[in-house]
Amino acid sequence: MNKMIMTGAIAAVLLILSAIAAPLFTSYDYKTQDISIRLSSPDTKHIFGTDELGRDVFSRMLYGARISMTVGIIAVLISALIGILLGSVAGYFGGLIDNIIMRFVDIMLTIPTLFLILMLIVFLGPSIINVMIIIGLTSWTDIARLIRAEVMSVKKLAYVDAAKLIGLRKRTIIFKHIMPNILGPIFVYMTFGISGAILTESGLSFLGLGVQPPYPSWGNILTAGKDYIHTAWWMVFYPGLAIFIAVFSYNILGEGLRDYFNPRLKKENK
Amino acid sequence: MSVIEIKALSVDYKLGQKQLLHALKSVNLAIGAGEALAIVGESGCGKSTLASSLVNLLALNSISSGTVLIDNKNILEMTNKELESVRGVKAGTIFQDPAASLNPVFSVKEQIEETIMAHLKIKDKLKLKEMAIKLLEETGIKEAQRVYESYPHQLSGGQQQRVMIAIALSCSPKILIADEPTTALDVTVQAQIIELLKRLKKERNLSLILITHDLHLALDLCKRVIVMYAGEIVEDTIMQNKEASAHPYTRALFEIIPDINENKREFAVIPGEVPDLKMVMNECYFKNRCHKVGEKCGKAHPEMVNGVRCFYPYTKERVKS
Amino acid sequence: MLKVINLKKVFTNEKMFGKGKTEVIAVAGVSFEVKDGTIMAIVGESGSGKTTIARCLAGIEIPDEGEIIFNNEPLMFDTKEKRAAVQYVFQDTFGSLNPRMKIGDIIAEPIGFHFNKTGNELRLGVIACLESVGLKTEIENKYPHELSGGQRQRVVIARALAMRPSLLIADEPVSSLDVSVQAQILSLFQKLNKENKISIVFITHDLRLVKSLADDIIVLKDGKIEEQGSVENVFCKPKSAYTKLLLSSIPGNPQK
Numbered sequence: 001m002n003k004m005i006m007t008g009a010i011a012a013v014l015l016i017l018s019a020i021a022a023p024l025f026t027s028y029d030y031k032t033q034d035i036s037i038r039l040s041s042p043d044t045k046h047i048f049g050t051d052e053l054g055r056d057v058f059s060r061m062l063y064g065a066r067i068s069m070t071v072g073i074i075a076v077l078i079s080a081l082i083g084i085l086l087g088s089v090a091g092y093f094g095g096l097i098d099n100i101i102m103r104f105v106d107i108m109l110t111i112p113t114l115f116l117i118l119m120l121i122v123f124l125g126p127s128i129i130n131v132m133i134i135i136g137l138t139s140w141t142d143i144a145r146l147i148r149a150e151v152m153s154v155k156k157l158a159y160v161d162a163a164k165l166i167g168l169r170k171r172t173i174i175f176k177h178i179m180p181n182i183l184g185p186i187f188v189y190m191t192f193g194i195s196g197a198i199l200t201e202s203g204l205s206f207l208g209l210g211v212q213p214p215y216p217s218w219g220n221i222l223t224a225g226k227d228y229i230h231t232a233w234w235m236v237f238y239p240g241l242a243i244f245i246a247v248f249s250y251n252i253l254g255e256g257l258r259d260y261f262n263p264r265l266k267k268e269n270k
Numbered sequence: 271m272s273v274i275e276i277k278a279l280s281v282d283y284k285l286g287q288k289q290l291l292h293a294l295k296s297v298n299l300a301i302g303a304g305e306a307l308a309i310v311g312e313s314g315c316g317k318s319t320l321a322s323s324l325v326n327l328l329a330l331n332s333i334s335s336g337t338v339l340i341d342n343k344n345i346l347e348m349t350n351k352e353l354e355s356v357r358g359v360k361a362g363t364i365f366q367d368p369a370a371s372l373n374p375v376f377s378v379k380e381q382i383e384e385t386i387m388a389h390l391k392i393k394d395k396l397k398l399k400e401m402a403i404k405l406l407e408e409t410g411i412k413e414a415q416r417v418y419e420s421y422p423h424q425l426s427g428g429q430q431q432r433v434m435i436a437i438a439l440s441c442s443p444k445i446l447i448a449d450e451p452t453t454a455l456d457v458t459v460q461a462q463i464i465e466l467l468k469r470l471k472k473e474r475n476l477s478l479i480l481i482t483h484d485l486h487l488a489l490d491l492c493k494r495v496i497v498m499y500a501g502e503i504v505e506d507t508i509m510q511n512k513e514a515s516a517h518p519y520t521r522a523l524f525e526i527i528p529d530i531n532e533n534k535r536e537f538a539v540i541p542g543e544v545p546d547l548k549m550v551m552n553e554c555y556f557k558n559r560c561h562k563v564g565e566k567c568g569k570a571h572p573e574m575v576n577g578v579r580c581f582y583p584y585t586k587e588r589v590k591s
Numbered sequence: 592m593l594k595v596i597n598l599k600k601v602f603t604n605e606k607m608f609g610k611g612k613t614e615v616i617a618v619a620g621v622s623f624e625v626k627d628g629t630i631m632a633i634v635g636e637s638g639s640g641k642t643t644i645a646r647c648l649a650g651i652e653i654p655d656e657g658e659i660i661f662n663n664e665p666l667m668f669d670t671k672e673k674r675a676a677v678q679y680v681f682q683d684t685f686g687s688l689n690p691r692m693k694i695g696d697i698i699a700e701p702i703g704f705h706f707n708k709t710g711n712e713l714r715l716g717v718i719a720c721l722e723s724v725g726l727k728t729e730i731e732n733k734y735p736h737e738l739s740g741g742q743r744q745r746v747v748i749a750r751a752l753a754m755r756p757s758l759l760i761a762d763e764p765v766s767s768l769d770v771s772v773q774a775q776i777l778s779l780f781q782k783l784n785k786e787n788k789i790s791i792v793f794i795t796h797d798l799r800l801v802k803s804l805a806d807d808i809i810v811l812k813d814g815k816i817e818e819q820g821s822v823e824n825v826f827c828k829p830k831s832a833y834t835k836l837l838l839s840s841i842p843g844n845p846q847k
Binding site for chain 2: 636637739740741769770771772773774775777778781796797798799800802803804826836837838839840841842
């Protein structure tokens, strides 16, 4: 396995583990306020310092990781589910069904995504669940088109004809023969999607429309920190660094996966 | 005086970390002016590697040794700049799939004239057009003006190949290397292209090197045939038919190509498979599949003697008796 | 055993809003018969329609007009038995094998589906199938890209044979293979025809193979039959100018 995949995978796994095992790494929880030590710089007790309400930034980062990553992963799963379903149906059946689905995709694409997200959040109210669902509902168009193209090209391949010659049912053909061969791009999309979702969530939180207090997310820690950049740099630095590392490692993982799935198929050709 | 002289050419391809694929093993070959020769062999025999080394287009993971002399200069030691004066000028090449070798976004006009401008440094537009149309007509294209202005995808396979030949000959090279030029074409078009090559060879006194897997095609065009197997030349003779061949592999190749004049019969087969090119053996590489295998074949590696690499070759006297 | 009557197939490329369709008449009314236990060669150049006819016979393509009668019934694949009876050998060995499946699984799929075998019985069936085309059993754990061209072609044939067809349609099965491998595969086809009594429709552009392999021949040009008959007759006394042109184009043919 190539180095990119390894690096990205290790970093991503570490992030997820630290999020899941948050209570193991810190004795503080994300809510406890202690105004007396507000905005104190990093020391042995609070290794990332404290925020404006005296909460331990490190703990908030770890619990925030849970939230940021969950939002990222769930949002991507939702968009992947919608996109793969619509894309496969459009690609496999073609004709009118394909036309209808693709025109729907075109309409979705004409609306600026961020604008749509903001509108929906304002309408439905900001909350962790809403954020996840809304990001998921608005970012499936890329994967839908990608899957459609993949299904269309795989459908023409001779081994799909060969499956028809055996007499297998359409359902078997789609799931046993077509799906596994388009998994590659799906994995790649998902890793890029996670980092995109994390960034979007951070952006929403920055605007005050994402995860609401007292729940921490990297975005809202950053938001709170923007007023104290000169006095409490740790409130901006650490979440920023975390977002950077998360996005970077998922992207690297995605690129590594993309290279892994593509040239291998080409190298196999004699 | 040989136009091309290849001495002890060996080419290995690096596979991964440690393994080497021995594609060509110490090949010796001399080709004279105006000579037509065919290099015949199956996949893995090294004929494509040999063709690539003639114009030094070997893959990046290759290691070569030996010399390839064209007009007494070693191609393998030339810089890219020096090679520019060889490729297209001394030796023109045509490849198997003309659709893949012609750039789809440039018209025929641009592709022929680009070659002429680059090598012959002619810039006058009228002269370029004149030369281009003349070349297209020479290769038997009937509507030269129309083809001149067309794009590759608007032409038939046969026309595309003729355009390739025109480009290859545009700078009047003395050598023409044709690597499986007809494999991708229909049978009737194939026959036309072969006739064209015959005519061009004669008119321009070219040294023609035809690389093919089709023995009959080779004999149609050339008298001298070189048979390759497992990275070596196993036979280098002037032959017209099966009886003139000496190496058991050549004979076997003749046997397995169905003869159109015989009636329905069992298909003859060469048993076994091509040997692993990663291994260097001190025996004959054809030993395991040879119908004439004898004692000496497993004990030493045969050298080329009288144009055959075999311990027990066929001879014309034997056939007669 | 097989009767084709006035087969027609047209391919249309529709433009987005229906303005202007380009029609390609792939097959323009073709009729012929294949007798039980014989090998029929369909010969033509590119664009002649031979692959389209092959695909119609195998049911991968549906003809627009005409009838195909197989064993005295209109050709249909509504039951497992009927589907198994007519099988197809692809030209593209690499594309017709699912790159993510092991060879053993590729062969097991049709056997399991048609004969309801499982477990050890299934595996024995796979081994028998591989051996019948001259492949060693070690191959069952390999993936298509690990095999040579000749081995892949044998796998494609084995998969078709696994369903015990009585009619095999082979579309240029040896065109991309080396001569020595070609000979082995052609020899295999001869064996299947003689010993297993399988009728074969063999599509090719190489007339040299036809003479030694087939009983009857059809020469196609632009979707129509130029000439048909027994191989002996057509080769010795060709009637159509196109057939004569094809025969004279064969490299090394002294008939030139």
